[in-house]
Amino acid sequence: MTEEHLIRRILILDDDSDYRRLLLTHLKKLFPGTELVEYDPVANGVPGDAFDWAAYDVLLLDYYLCIHGVTGLDILQANRKNALFPATLMLTGAGTEEVAAKAIRAGVYDFIRKDRLDKNRLVSAIRLAHKKHRLHLETLREVTSQSKAFNKAIFYRSLELAGESADEKVLMLVQLDRANELQNELGLVLLTNILRHLSRMCLDLLDKAGTGPAITRLSDSATAIIMDQNGTLETLAGRARQLCEALAGNPYVYQDRVYPYTVSMGIVPLREITGTAEQIIALARADCDIAKGSPGNSYHIHATAYAGAIRTDSPPPQPEALTVPDTPAKPDISPAPPSVSMPTVPETSHPHPVVEASDKPTTRGQKPAAPDRRSADRKIEVTKDEAVLDERQLSPAALPIKKAFDENRIVQTFQPVISLVSGAEATDELFVVSLQLVTTSGAVQHADNILQAVDNDAFKKFVDRWMLREAIARVIKNEARKTIFLLRLSEASLADAYLFNWLRQHLASVRDKLTEHSITPLISADGFLHRKKQAEALMIYLKKTFGFGFALQANGPLEELHELTHKGLFDYLIVDHFKIPEMQAFVPVKAQKQDLLASLKAAGLRIVTDGIKDANELTEAIHRGVDYAMGPFVGDEITQIDESSNLESFEIT
Template sequence: MILDDDADFRKLLVTILGKKFTDVKLIEHDPVSQGVPGDNFDWSRVDVLLLDYHLSIPRVTGLDILQNNRKNKLFPATIMLTGAGNEEIAVRAVKAGVYDYLRKETLDKDRLYSTILRAYEEHQEERNKLNELTSQSHAFNKALFYQELEQKDKDKTNRVLIFIELDKHENFEKKFGIIFRDNIIRHIAKQSFEVFKMGETNPSITRFGDTSVAMLIDEPKSRNILEFNLEGLCGHLEKHPYKFNDKKIPATVSIGALCLSDKKLNAEEYIKHALNAAKKASLEEGDSFYLYGEPDWAAVNDQLDVREISSTEKPVIYNTQTETSQAAEPVAKLVSTPADKIEIVEKPPIREEIVQPTPPVVESVKDEIQPGPVNEPTIGKDKTKPDPKELGELMQKIKSAFEEKRAVQTFQQVIPLTQQENDQEMYIVAVQLINKDGSIMAATELNKVTDMLVFRKFIDRWMLREIIGRIASRVNEKYDFFVNISADSIADATFFNWLRKLLKGLDKNNPGKQIIFEISANEISNIQKQAMALISFFKKSHGFRFSLSQITNDQEVLNLSKTMQIDFLRDSFETISRLNTTFLGPSTNTNKISMLQQLKNNGVHIITDDVEDATKLTDTITLGADYATGLFIGEPVNQLDDVTNVERFEII
C-alpha cells in the first residue's frame, strides 16, 4: 500500500513497482480525500506499507498512524518516505518501529526494490513467529491458567489439573541456594510441557509457590490413558534429569492429578486437592504420581490428612524408585572432600544424594556495610516480612498472590535514539498481580501497600530474585533490565548481604551486567553513604549499572552524577526540558552549558519516560535524549519475544 497525499508521487510509485512486481497488488490511499485508515481497517491484507511522513493533515504525521496501530500485530512492515529538511529527525525516529526510510528527492529504484523485498521477507518471518507465539503465550499465561481453572469457558474440553512438586527441595535450597533450586524447577516445567505438548493435550502451565509446577491438560477419553500419560511423565523426568556443567543432578518429583469434571469446585478448592494428591504421591520414593479417584472425593473435607491412606482407597501410585533398574549412564553425587567437588559415579539416582556444584567465590571486599543474615525474600516473620496480624484484607490478598506465584513481571521497552555501543534491548521491570479468577489486580491496590516498609523491601527482593533467576538460566540473554530499588533496601545491611549471596556462583552468567538499579533521587539524599558503598561494590564486583529517577533538586542530581558513578537518568519530558534550559556558571558567560549537557559530559545517559505520541518523540530527539520510553514506544508486556523458551514460565 502507498499512503501518500501526493497523487503524482503515488502514480509514479505504482508505475515503477508495477513493472518490477507484476504479481503484486498495489493499493493507493490518499489520506486527504479518503482519510486516515481507522481502527476497523484490515491491515492483514497489506504486506508492505510505503508511508509518507507529511500527510497534509493538521497535527497528523505518518508516525501518528504507526502509534495508533502499535497494538495491531498484523500491521505491515513500514517504509517511511521523507522529504528534504526532516531526514535527520526521521532517521532517528524510525527506531520507534519503522522498518526503513527513503528520501523522495533521491529515490533510487534499485534501493526501493531491495528495501521492499527485505521488509516483506522479514515481516513474513515475524508473522509466522506470531502464529507460533500465539499458541505458546496461551500455554504460559498465568491469567488464562486461572480462568480455565475456574471453568469460565463452559464450551472447553474437560481438563485435568496436575501438580508437580520438587521432592527434598529444602536440601537444594540449603546446599545450592535459591537460583539453583529454581533452575531445577524450570527444567521440570520444560520437560513436563514438552511431554504433554507432543501428546496434543493443549497444555497450560504456571509456577505455583516456590517448589511446584501446575499444569492443565485436556482430559483423555479414559482414566487408563491418563494413568499411562502420568506414568510416561515420571519415566521421562527420570531419563532427562537437570544437568549442571554436563553432570546429572539427582532430583525426583511427586505428582498429584485430578479431573476437573469429577467435581465442580472453585479454583482454590481444586488447588487444595491437587496439592493433597501430590503429598500422597510423596509417600513413595522416586518419581511418583497419585491420581484422585472416587474414594478421595467421597472423603473430601476441610482437614485432609495426607499421612494416612486407607488400603480400601486403592490409590493409583506410580514410582520409578521401585520399578527402574540400575542407571545406564553415570550420575553426579556429592563426595566428602574439603572442596565438595562433583565426581562421576556409576550409580542410579537416589533422593537423599544431593550434588553440590563448586561455585566461584567472590573475593572478599572490605565493606562499609556490616554483614548480616541472608534470607530468601519470602513473607514470614523477620523484619523484612509483614506480620499477617498486621495485614488487612487487601494486604492478605496481595500476600497470597505472591505466595501462590500469581505475581508476574511486566516489561516496558526503552529504545535508543542515538547510536549505542551496546545492542542489548532494554526494559523497565514492574510487578503485576493476578487475581484467582484470572483478572488483573488494579495497580492502585498494590500501590496502597507499597507504602509499608516491609512490603517495599519484600518486593525489591522479589523483583531482583526473578530477574537474576531469569538471566542465570539463559545463555546469551539479549536484554538489559531496569529494576527499581527503594532507599529502605539500600540502607538495610541484610539486603546487601542477601544480594551478595544470591549472586554467589553466578559469575559465568554474570547477571549484574544486565541489571540497572534504579533509585529515586528524592530518597537517596539521606542514605548517600550506604548508596555509595553499594554502588561502588556491585559495580566493581558484578558490573551492575545505576540510574536515578524522580528528580526534584537539579543541582543535587548533578553532584550525585559525579560522586556516585550514575549511568542513567530517567524522568519526564518536562524534567528533562528543565535540565536543558538550566545553565551552569554566570549568566554573562558565553560558553556556559546546560545542566543536561553537563550530565551527559559526566557519562550519564538520558531517558525520557513519557513519550505518548510522535510529536513528543520528535521533541525528545531534538532535546538530545539518548533513550525514550512510553506508550508510543509500546505498552508494558509480560512476555518478551523468547516466549517459546519454556524456561521463562515463571516470569509469565
C-alpha cells in the first residue's frame, strides 16, 4: 500500500483563498485518493476546543492568519499536548518565520516558504511528515498503554485500589541481597544497572505470562511490580520460582565482566488488602526478610506457607526454563508444596550443591575486578562521607522528604531546551533537570516545595549527589544519544571536599561513557560568588577529568555577569528573556566595544533564554542571536524523555 493511500484527509488552514485553491488543484492530482478540506480562519475564526483535529492526517498551516494576535505557531502551542493533532507542515510567505519554525521543529515536521514551493517538494514533505507522525503515534500508543508501569503516582494509587478491584492483583517486591556490600564494591552506578537488568527480566517474563505487569523502582536496591494473579496461589508460587531460575541463569554482564547477584521476593496477594501504599509495601518488605533466610534467589508469599529458593552456585538452568507459561493457570513447573516448618523448598529437577546457610554468597562465578581501585582507606573515607546525613539533625519538614528518597518516591523531571541555531550543536538534546515527589497517596509535590524543606548543607549535598547519580546512569545507558543534562548544584556542594572522591569512585569504571558536557551542573550566581575559590577548583577538575560542562544562572547586574564569566569556566548562561535586550545595550569596559551578549558569544558561551511564553518572544530571541530557549511555550516539564523504550522510562523513576 503506497503512502498516499494511507493519507485519508488533508486540512489546508490558510487565510489566502487564492492560495488554498492553488494547493487544492495540485493536491487533487498528487493525492487522488485523499479528501482535501479547506479552512478559512478569517471567516471561521481560530479552531476552538471542539474542533476535531483527529479527523485529519496532515495539516498545511499558514503562519500569518490575518487574525490579530494569533499566528500558526499559537495554534500549535494551544494543541501541543493533543496527541491526536495531525502531522503539520508550516507554510509562510517570507521573512523571519523560517527560523521560528526551525525553533519549534519538535512540533512541525517541515517548514516551507511559499515562494519556493514546487509540487515535488510538496509531495515529499507531506509523505515524510505523515510517515514520521504515524510512527510517533504508534510509539505513543505503546507507551500510553503501559504508562502506568512507569508513572509512580499512578503506581501508588493503583496499589491502594487493588484490593477493591474485581480482578485479583498481586504486589511483588524484588529486593537485591547484600545491596550495601555491592554498592561499596561496585559503586552506585553499577548497582543501579544491576537493578535495571533484573527489572527488565522480571517485566519481560511476567508480560509473556499475560499478567499485565506494572513496575516501578522503590529504592536503589528494590523494584515493585503490580500484576494480575491469573490463577491459584500454587500458580503464583510456580511463577515466582521461574523468575528465581531465570535470574539465577542470567547474571548482569558489563564490558565482558560478570556481576552475579541474588534477590529476595516478597509477594502479597492484594485481594481484600486495604491501607496506604506505604503500609502495603511494608508487608512485602517483611516477606522479603522471611525469604532472605534461604540461600540463593528466594521468595515468600504473604500469610501463606508458599516459599522457595533457587540456589545460584549450580550450573544455570537451560534456556527453556526462562519461558513463563502462556497459560498461567497451568505452569510448566509444578508449584512448591506448602510447608510451614521449612520455607525453602528444594527442587528435585535442579540439583543444588551445598551452600552455607549462614547467609547468601556475595559473589559467585567470576568475581568482578573493579578497575582503578582506590586504597581501602580512601574507600572508607568516601563511604563514611555518604553516610553523614543524620536524620536526627533534620527538621520536621525535611524528614518526609528524606523518607521519600529512601522509598524512591522522588523522580526526576526534564524541562526541554530547544536550539535556535543550525549546525552540529542543533542535534544535541538539552534538558534542565529538576525533581518532584510522589506521596504515598499518589499526589505530586514539585521542586519548589521540596527544596524549601531541604534546609541544611548535609541534606543539600545528599540531594545533589542523587541528582548527579541518576543523570550519569541515564547518560551511560543511552550513550548513543547526544543528550545534555543541566542539573542544579547547590552552594553546599561547591565547597564539598568529598565530592571529588565521590565522583572518582562512582565514575571509575564508566568514565569513557560520558560525552563532553553530557553532565552540566547548573550553578546560581550567588552560590558561585559565595564559594568562588572552591567552585573554580571544582569546575576545573571536573571539566578536565570527566568532561563536565557548567552553566551559570544569573539575572543580576550586567557588570557582575561579565566578571563571573570572563575566565571561561562556564559553557552555558541562563538568563530571563527580558534580560537579553539589556545585555545588547550594555558594553563592558573590557569588552573591546562589543556589547555584553556579543562578547559572551564570541568567548564561546552559549546563551539560553528562559521564560518564553509565546511565539513573539521566541521570534525575538531568535532575532537577538540567542542560542537556546526554554519556557512554557517551548514545553512543560516531563518525567519521561524516551518514548521509544518502556525500560528507559523505568530507568528515570
